[in-house]
Amino acid sequence: MAVQTRAQLDIKSNTVKNETAPSANTAARVGGLLEDFADSVTLNGERGFANLYVDTPTDYTPNTSAEEVVDITMKNGASAGSVFSTSDYTITYTGSITVGLRISCQLTFAGANNRRYSFWIAQNGNIIPQSLSENTTQGTHNHVICLEAFVLVSENNSFEIFASSNSSDKITIQTATFTACTI
Secondary structure, eight states, X not given: OOOOOHHHHHHHHHHHHTOOSXXXXXXHHHHHHHHHHHHHOXXXXXXXXXXXXXXXXXXXXXXXXXXXXXXXXXXXXXXXXXXXXXXXXXXXXXXXXXXXXXXXXXXXXXXXXXOEEEEEEEETTEEOGGGOEEEEOSSSSEEEEEEEEEEEEOTTEEEEEEEEESOOOOEEEEEEEEEEEEO
């Protein structure tokens, strides 16, 4: 059947529960409702989280003509469950069902004064617009950005941090934590 919200499932289950017409709750109707429940639930084995992080200053030069992946080497952090894999700067959901994910990144960087920097989370190389964080530097001290997105994903969806700038001056990423978790 299909993944459905709790409200949708409540409406369907109340219809079956309160049905008074003779023979209205057929095997197909009740079976379909059970399939919807099974498709919509996330089991403990399908839950998990993964984390990548930077804990030593790392230089990165943003692209001025297009958004591109922040391809810095990150370390593997804490993880739980078996539904994610990680590489240098990518977190991939490897679970076998469609689930909701919360993807987030907190990043501290220093760069030249009066430069605009834009950061996003990307899913399969496509920017997630709701995750945008823009920063125009006001000094050369550390600046903090926070990115977050909630998405539905299926098997082998990958996530990365993308950036662009109006300047090709390098920035120094002081710290970063990049996390994905099922919800």
